[in-house]
Amino acid sequence: MIQRLIVTALLTLAALPVQAQEHAAEAAALSPFAGNVGNAIWTLAIFLLVVTILGKFAWGPVLALLQEREKFIHKSLADAKHDREEAEARLKEYAAKIQAARAEAAALVDDARRDAERLREDLKQRARTEADGMIQNAERQITLQTQRAIQEIRREAVDLSVAIASKIIQRNLTKEDNQRLIDEAIRQVGSGGH
Numbered sequence: 002m003i004q005r006l007i008v009t010a011l012l013t014l015a016a017l018p019v020q021a022q023e024h025a026a027e028a029a030a031l032s033p034f035a036g037n038v039g040n041a042i043w044t045l046a047i048f049l050l051v052v053t054i055l056g057k058f059a060w061g062p063v064l065a066l067l068q069e070r071e072k073f074i075h076k077s078l079a080d081a082k083h084d085r086e087e088a089e090a091r092l093k094e095y096a097a098k099i100q101a102a103r104a105e106a107a108a109l110v111d112d113a114r115r116d117a118e119r120l121r122e123d124l125k126q127r128a129r130t131e132a133d134g135m136i137q138n139a140e141r142q143i144t145l146q147t148q149r150a151i152q153e154i155r156r157e158a159v160d161l162s163v164a165i166a167s168k169i170i171q172r173n174l175t176k177e178d179n180q181r182l183i184d185e186a187i188r189q190v191g192s193g194g195h
Contacts, residue, residue: 007054007058155190155191156183158190159190160183
């Protein structure tokens with residue numbers, strides 16, 4: 002507000018000599034080279050006064066605002082550059098993390114495949130071992146059953162032999178004699194019949 006009043010007063014002061022000169026110039030011949038030294042000094046003084054006042058009250062604040070705006074623009078550009086560099090660094094970091102995650106996932110898949118293969122081989126080996134154990138157990142059972150059957154057949158053969166021998170000899174044997182003959186027959190059959 003004060004600045005406007007000062008500017009208005011200065012313009013009015015500057016206009017007074019010009020107006021007075023216009024009246025004097027109208028009276029005299031209109032010549033572009035006809036001048037008055039007094040008017041020139043007043044004009045120069047008023048011009049210097051206007052420049053000084055404008056410099057102090059108008060140009061100083063305008064220049065300060067322009068410099069502040071320039072600083073703000075430089076700061077904004079620096080911040081944008083810094084943000085862009087930071088974003089690029091984060092992008093590279095994220096890309097590296099994604100690559101590492103992919104590599105880790107591939108390693109996990111490979112480990113899982115190897116573990117599955119190992120488990121499959123372990124299960125096969127266990128199945129073979131169990132099957133071999135079952136076969137050996139079955140062979141032992143067969144061997145035991147075969148031996149029992151052979152012993153049973155031998156007893157039956159001895160009993161039949163004793164019965165036939167009793168009938169042939171036509172004599173009655175006592176139980177002890179009968180048992181002794183059975184034991185001898187078993188020994189002979191067990192030793193191959195000799």
